[in-house]
Amino acid sequence: MELRRLQQSFDAFDEAAAARLGLNRTDLRCLDVVLAEGPVPAGRISVALKLSPAATTTVIDRLERASMVVRSADPGNRRRVLVAATDAARSAEAEIFVPVGQAGAQALRKYGPDDLAVILDFLRTARGVQEEQAARVRAVS
Amino acid sequence: MELRRLQQSFDAFDEAAAARLGLNRTDLRCLDVVLAEGPVPAGRISVALKLSPAATTTVIDRLERASMVVRSADPGNRRRVLVAATDAARSAEAEIFVPVGQAGAQALRKYGPDDLAVILDFLRTARGVQEEQAARVRAVS
DNA sequence: CATTATGTTTCGACATTCGAATCTTTCTGT
DNA sequence: ACAGAAAGATTCGAATGTCGAAACATAATG
Numbered sequence: 311m312e313l314r315r316l317q318q319s320f321d322a323f324d325e326a327a328a329a330r331l332g333l334n335r336t337d338l339r340c341l342d343v344v345l346a347e348g349p350v351p352a353g354r355i356s357v358a359l360k361l362s363p364a365a366t367t368t369v370i371d372r373l374e375r376a377s378m379v380v381r382s383a384d385p386g387n388r389r390r391v392l393v394a395a396t397d398a399a400r401s402a403e404a405e406i407f408v409p410v411g412q413a414g415a416q417a418l419r420k421y422g423p424d425d426l427a428v429i430l431d432f433l434r435t436a437r438g439v440q441e442e443q444a445a446r447v448r449a450v451s
Numbered sequence: 452m453e454l455r456r457l458q459q460s461f462d463a464f465d466e467a468a469a470a471r472l473g474l475n476r477t478d479l480r481c482l483d484v485v486l487a488e489g490p491v492p493a494g495r496i497s498v499a500l501k502l503s504p505a506a507t508t509t510v511i512d513r514l515e516r517a518s519m520v521v522r523s524a525d526p527g528n529r530r531r532v533l534v535a536a537t538d539a540a541r542s543a544e545a546e547i548f549v550p551v552g553q554a555g556a557q558a559l560r561k562y563g564p565d566d567l568a569v570i571l572d573f574l575r576t577a578r579g580v581q582e583e584q585a586a587r588v589r590a591v592s
Numbered sequence: 593c594a595t596t597a598t599g600t601t602t603c604g605a606c607a608t609t610c611g612a613a614t615c616t617t618t619c620t621g622t
Numbered sequence: 623a624c625a626g627a628a629a630g631a632t633t634c635g636a637a638t639g640t641c642g643a644a645a646c647a648t649a650a651t652g
Contacts, residue, residue: 311555312574317461319581326588336639353599365640367601389599389648405591410584414452417580421569428566429573433453439558440460443551447467450546477608494630506609508632530617530630 313436327406333376336361340369341395344379345403349394351384378402454577468547474517477502481510482536485520486544490535492525519543 328338336359343358344350356366370393373379378399384390395403421429469479477500484499485491497507511534514520519540525531536544562570 311552312571312578316574316578316581317458319578319585320458323581323585323588326585330588330591334639351599352601356600362641363600364602364642368639387599387649391600406588409587410580411452413580413584414577417576420576421573425569425573428562428569430453432562432566432570432573433457435558435561436555437453437457437460439551439554440457440464443554444460444464444467446550447464447471447547450471475608492630493632497631503610504631505611505633509608528618528630532631 323410330406331376331378331402333373333378337369337372337376337378340366341373341378341399341402342407344373344393344395345399345407349382349392351390351392353390355393464551471547472517472519472543474513474519478510478513478517478519481507482514482519482540482543483548485514485534485536486540486548490523490533492531492533494531496534 324335324338328335331338331341333341339359340355343355347354352366352370353363355361355370356363359366359369361369370379370381370391373393374381377396379393379395382392382394384392418426465476465479469476472479472482474482480500481496484496488495493507493511494504496502496511497504500507500510502510511520511522511532514534515522518537520534520536523533523535525533559567
């Protein structure tokens with residue numbers, strides 16, 4: 311299956327990006343969330359990464375030590391800790407992740423509207439199959 | 452990006468499958484290799500999983516304890532240990548992984564030859580982009 | 593105002609991975 | 623044929639990442 315290889319290539323990219331930044335994969339996913347959603351409470355990261363609150367705390371610790379995020383108190387709710395990306399994180403984003411999006415967009419230009427519709431439909435169909443099968447597997451247990 | 456969601460759905464399926472079998476993700480990937488390639492030497496698993504020889508030994512230990520694989524000596528080279536899937540592994544494969552392939556094939560039937568060509572081209576293009584970008588990221592370090 | 597709920601952190605334990613050292617078996621050069 | 627090097631897997635100790643439970647601080651509720 312060609313999808314398998316695509317999956318592996320995603321994996322390889324993530325690994326390269328993590329190595330480049332001196333982070334592990336979990337930290338990278340966390341950074342991705344923080345970059346995408348602006349300042350987020352720690353609990354939000356916990357659910358996004360499907361990680362226990364305890365593990366989430368240490369992930370944020372590591373990213374903070376690496377100067378990729380900063381913690382700050384939520385003015386509206388002082389129990390909360392807001393995690394925000396630093397400039398270093400944003401420059402890493404610009405250097406590593408933005409070009410992927412650009413290259414992807416560029417690569418898509420060779421397809422006409424009809425082709426793009428087929429591709430999009432395929433992606434959704436494939437996702438539907440995966441989710442359905444995941445549900446089936448979960449159901450038996 | 453829709454690709455992102457597809458990726459996540461793959462992830463969710465893998466997680467469900469691992470939970471169903473009481474294995475962790477690494478063990479599952481190892482089992483996948485063993486099922487796909489027949490009896491394989493431990494070193495082969497090591498490179499396929501990008502794991503150290505030491506870690507590979509413990510992965511095989513766990514799978515053996517779970518009755519999913521068996522070790523046997525390679526008659527042609529007694530340094531080697533051949534890892535083979537058990538019947539339990541094959542029945543897990545039939546129950547969990549085979550239906551995914553079937554559902555996928557079924558879902559693809561709605562596309563004509565031209566559409567399939569577009570889809571295949573897209574998958575290869577996307578993989579090319581990812582690999583190229585991974586190489587770029589690796590190059591800077 | 594006492595109680596409960598929410599959000600995060602700390603602590604101790606467990607699982608996974610690695611590097612280095614070890615052991616056995618095979619290959620190589622003489 | 624044989625000593626030394628190489629290949630393949632394992633063991634050992636250390637480092638890392640994750641979790642559950644308990645603790646802590648703050649907010650909401652009756």
